[in-house]
Amino acid sequence: MAPDCAVDGGIEAPIDTDGLRGKLTPDAPLAKLVWFKSGGKADWLFEPADMDDLKEFLRRLDGDLPIMALGLGSNMIVRDGGVPGVVIKLGKQFADVSIDDASCIVECGGGAHGILVASAARDCGVAGLEFMRGIPGTVGGFVRMNGGAYGREVSDVLIDCTVVMPGGQCHTLPAADLQYSYRHSALPKGAVVVSARFQGVKGDPEAIGAKMDEIADARENSQPLRTKTGGSTFKNPPGRKAWEMVDAAGCRGLTMGGAQVSEKHTNFLINMGDATSADIEGLGEEVKRRVYANSGVELEWEIQRVGRP
Structure with a gap:
């Protein structure tokens, strides 16, 4: 028989976990699960054992807490204050x-x-x-x-x-x-x-x-794949390339704290090692400001920004 849902740290779970078989973790660090390797914790992280386990977990939760699914974390900034509610991480099942x-x-x-x-x-x-x-x-x-x-x-x-x-x-x-x-x-x-x-x-x-x-x-x-990055930062405006607009605004290599605009591809932001999510998001906002000042075009974020500032 599969073990019941494991809840780390002896913290009281938001629901009755009896019979659930996945792993429920409170105050779960998310930085290791996202490409930028920055950001805070999830209030709760649930890793379901299978489809039935996921359905039963969400049935018991009954919409009482916010839900966010997390994949590879490649196109995401998890803010430093962490993510409220429950983050769902689907495994090999x-x-x-x-x-x-x-x-x-x-x-x-x-x-x-x-x-x-x-x-x-x-x-x-x-x-x-x-x-x-x-x-x-x-x-x-x-x-x-x-x-x-x-x-x-x-x-x-x-x-x-x-x-x-x-x-x-x-x-x-x-x-x-x-x-x-x-x-x-x-x-x-x-x-x-x-x-x-x-x-x-x-x-x-x-x-x-x-x-x-x-x-x-x-x-x-063309892309800085071997760095801590989050993929394409901004959506391409109609008929334009975001990277060209970022470059034309003089942002190639621009830094803020531990974050940098990639010199290899200017629509990528990089964590140079110790960047906070606030550094990364703040740098993106500064790039948006400079692009608007240079071209009159307001870039839109493609990267998801989630959680508490």
Whole structure:
């Protein structure tokens, strides 16, 4: 029999945990779980054992606390005051990928990494999902944010997604219901994406692999991948490139505290080692100010900023 839910530190849980099998941690440090390696703690971090465990946990919680799902933490600033409520972290139990060869439909768990999805599709001769090789995140994250790279985005291929709501109800939402726009969806707040289905097309595994390699090489050559960063900081304004506007405003290499605008790609911010999340977010706001002063265009954050200042 699986053990009941473990609650660290002897702190009283917000719900009755009897029969739950996941791990519930109070005051859970989040810096180690996000790419910037900065920020505060979650009031509670829940790592469900499986789908039934997640549904039962959220049913008992019944919307009493805010819910935030956390994937790879690649496109996120967790503020230094921490995240209120419960952060949900899906593990390997939610990372399966299965493919129907006849229909070229790729079904993925919400915790599956983009590179895993693209690679599994390649191995089965399914094309159209190569761009996910360039998205540093999990299915749940880029379904919510309409993640994209190299000319394609999730809205181009999503059939539907299955979510668990804060009260524990499970719903399957067709892509049309998400009202996708650039790096945005109408996915309900607190909904946890547990799976998604994508539509691919027949393709040649060798050609698919070559395209994925091109994407990997392009990322390696143009982005500061081996640093503590958070991916693209600002959305591209219509007809413009955010990095060009940041560069034109003289922000390449600009620093604030331990944070810096990347000299390799100016739409990336970097934690040089000891930056606080306030340093990183403050630097982003200063970049926005300078770009507006230089061009009259107000950049919009692409990186999620969550938690208490």
